[in-house]
Amino acid sequence: MSSFKSRFGKFIFLVPSVMFVLALIIYPMIYGMGLSFFNTNLINRWDFKGFLNYKNVFNNDYFMSSIIITLKYTIIVVAGHFVVGMLFALLLNKNIKNRAIFRSILMIPWLFPEIVFGVLWKWILNPTYGIFNFMLINMKILSEPTTWLGSVEHAFNALCLISIWKGFPFMMLMLLAGLQSVPTDLYEAGELDGCNRWDSLRYITIPSIMPVITVSLILDTVSWFRQYDLVSILTAGGPNNSTMLISRFIYDKAFQSFDYGEASAMAVIVFIICCVIGFIYRKMTTVNSE
Amino acid sequence: MKRPNNKISKYNRHNATYIILIVASVIMLFPIFWMLSTSFKNMTDIFKMPPSFLPKPFDMSAYHKIWINYPFVNYFANSLIIVFASTILSIILSCLGGYGASRFHFLGKGSFLTFLLIVQMFPPIMMLIPFYVMLTNYGIINTHLGVILPYVSFAIPFCTWMMMGYFDTIPKSIDEAAYIDGCSSLKTFLRVVLPISVPGMAATGIYTFLRGWNEYMFALTLVSSEKMKTVPVGIAQLTSENRTLWNDMMAASAVAGIPIIIIFLFFQKYLISNLAAGAIKQ
Numbered sequence: 279m280s281s282f283k284s285r286f287g288k289f290i291f292l293v294p295s296v297m298f299v300l301a302l303i304i305y306p307m308i309y310g311m312g313l314s315f316f317n318t319n320l321i322n323r324w325d326f327k328g329f330l331n332y333k334n335v336f337n338n339d340y341f342m343s344s345i346i347i348t349l350k351y352t353i354i355v356v357a358g359h360f361v362v363g364m365l366f367a368l369l370l371n372k373n374i375k376n377r378a379i380f381r382s383i384l385m386i387p388w389l390f391p392e393i394v395f396g397v398l399w400k401w402i403l404n405p406t407y408g409i410f411n412f413m414l415i416n417m418k419i420l421s422e423p424t425t426w427l428g429s430v431e432h433a434f435n436a437l438c439l440i441s442i443w444k445g446f447p448f449m450m451l452m453l454l455a456g457l458q459s460v461p462t463d464l465y466e467a468g469e470l471d472g473c474n475r476w477d478s479l480r481y482i483t484i485p486s487i488m489p490v491i492t493v494s495l496i497l498d499t500v501s502w503f504r505q506y507d508l509v510s511i512l513t514a515g516g517p518n519n520s521t522m523l524i525s526r527f528i529y530d531k532a533f534q535s536f537d538y539g540e541a542s543a544m545a546v547i548v549f550i551i552c553c554v555i556g557f558i559y560r561k562m563t564t565v566n567s568e
Numbered sequence: 569m570k571r572p573n574n575k576i577s578k579y580n581r582h583n584a585t586y587i588i589l590i591v592a593s594v595i596m597l598f599p600i601f602w603m604l605s606t607s608f609k610n611m612t613d614i615f616k617m618p619p620s621f622l623p624k625p626f627d628m629s630a631y632h633k634i635w636i637n638y639p640f641v642n643y644f645a646n647s648l649i650i651v652f653a654s655t656i657l658s659i660i661l662s663c664l665g666g667y668g669a670s671r672f673h674f675l676g677k678g679s680f681l682t683f684l685l686i687v688q689m690f691p692p693i694m695m696l697i698p699f700y701v702m703l704t705n706y707g708i709i710n711t712h713l714g715v716i717l718p719y720v721s722f723a724i725p726f727c728t729w730m731m732m733g734y735f736d737t738i739p740k741s742i743d744e745a746a747y748i749d750g751c752s753s754l755k756t757f758l759r760v761v762l763p764i765s766v767p768g769m770a771a772t773g774i775y776t777f778l779r780g781w782n783e784y785m786f787a788l789t790l791v792s793s794e795k796m797k798t799v800p801v802g803i804a805q806l807t808s809e810n811r812t813l814w815n816d817m818m819a820a821s822a823v824a825g826i827p828i829i830i831i832f833l834f835f836q837k838y839l840i841s842n843l844a845a846g847a848i849k850q
Contacts, residue, residue, distance in 0.1 A: 295665030306698035391782035393800040545694035
C-alpha cells in the first residue's frame, strides 16, 4: 500500500516539470537543431540542405571574426569580474562597520536591467553632451571630446569596461558567500604556523573556496559569452563590426537577413563552444584538486 | 609591547578598506545620480554646455510625460503581468520538480538532472528562433503567454536545482513522521515541507523576477504590437528616435528601477545566501 502510494506520489511531483521541460526546452532545442539543416523562411520554403549551412558558417569570415571578438571580450570581462569581485569580496569579508550598506551599493550595477544601464552609459559617454568627456577635459586629462562608443579604437574597450562594471557584483556575491563559509579556526591555525596575510590567502582562502570559484567562473563565462543586451544598446555591433559579439551577429542573421537556417547552425556552434568552456573548467579544477 | 602596535596597524588597514569601498561606492552611485539628475532637467538644461550637475530649474515633467506621451502605462502593466505570472509558475514547477528529485528515485533521474545543468549552457539565441516559430504556429505570439512560457523555461533548470538543494537540507524524517500520521505524499509536501521552505522559494522567486524584469531579447522579438511591449523594450526604443529625449528616457529608467529596489530591500537576505548555496551545489 505504502509503496503504491509513494509510486503514485512521485508522479504528482515529477510529471508537471518533466512535461514542461519536454515541451518548452527539449522540443524547441530539437526544433532549433533541425532548423540548422534547412534553408527556410519559416513559411513556405523548407529546403533540406544537410550540413551545407554549417559549411557556409565556417567559411564565413565575419562569423569567425565575431567568434574571436567574443572570446576576447569574454576573457577580458570574466577576468575583470574575477579580480574586482575578489577584491571587494575580501574587503566585505572583513569585520567592518556598515558592511551591509556597502554590499548593497556594490550590487547596484547587477540589479538593474542591462538596457537601463546601456542607455545610461550611452548618455554619460555621449561625445558632445556627455558628463564623462566634460569631466576629463575639466581635469585636463583630455584636450578635446572623444567619441567613446562610436570609434573603432575605443568602442571595444569601453564595452569591456562597462561590462565589467555591470557584472562584477555576481562574482563578488558568490565569492563572498564562499569566504564566509571558510572556518575561522583555519586562519587561526595558519597564524600559529606563521602565515602572513598573503600566505593565508594563498594557502587557506583560495583552496577552501576553489569549488565556488569554479562554479562562478563557469556561470559567468557562459553568461557573458552570449551577451546581447548591452552591446545592442551601446554599439549595435559597430563601428565597423569591432564590437560584433556572436549573439548580436546571430540575431541579425536571423531577424534582419531572415536566414534562419544559417543562424540556427551558428547558434548550435555557440552552444557547443559553451559546453566546451564548461568542460574545460571542470577538467582544470579536478586536476587542481588532485 | 606588541599590542598597541597591532591595534594601530589594524586601524589603518580598515581605514584603507573604507577608502576603497567609499571610492567604489561613488563609482557605483554616480551613474544613478546622473540618471536622476538628468530625469529632472528640462530639454535646454540637458544640452547645455558646460553641463550642470544638479537640475536647474527642477523639472518633474518627464515623470509626467512618460505616462502621457508614451504608452509606459501599458509597458509597466505588461512587464508586471508577465513577470509575476512567470515567477509564480516557476516557483510551482520548481518546487514540485525539486521535491520529486530530492525525495524519490525514478528512471533517468541522473540524466534529467544533468540535462538541467547543461541547459544552463544554452545560448538564449539558440532558443529564440525555435520559440519564435513555435509561438507563431500556435498563434500565441504577441500575447502575454507567449513571453511567459519562454521566461519560465529559462528559470526552471536553475530553480529546480536550487529547490532540490533546499529540500535536501530538510531531514527526511520530517516527511516520514507525516507519512506515519497518514498524510499522502502530496499532503505531506503541501502541509509540512512547503511551509518550512519559504526562504528557498523566496530566493527562487526573486531570481525569476529579476531575470524576467530585466530580460530584453525575447521580449523584443516575440512581441511586435505596441500595446504588448515590456519596459526594457520601451526604454530601448526611445533611443531610436532622431533626437533622443534623454530626460524622458532617464525618468522611465528610474521608474523601472523601483520594483527592483523594493524586491531587493525586502528579500536580499534570501537571495544572497540561497543563490550562492544553490549554485555551489552544482
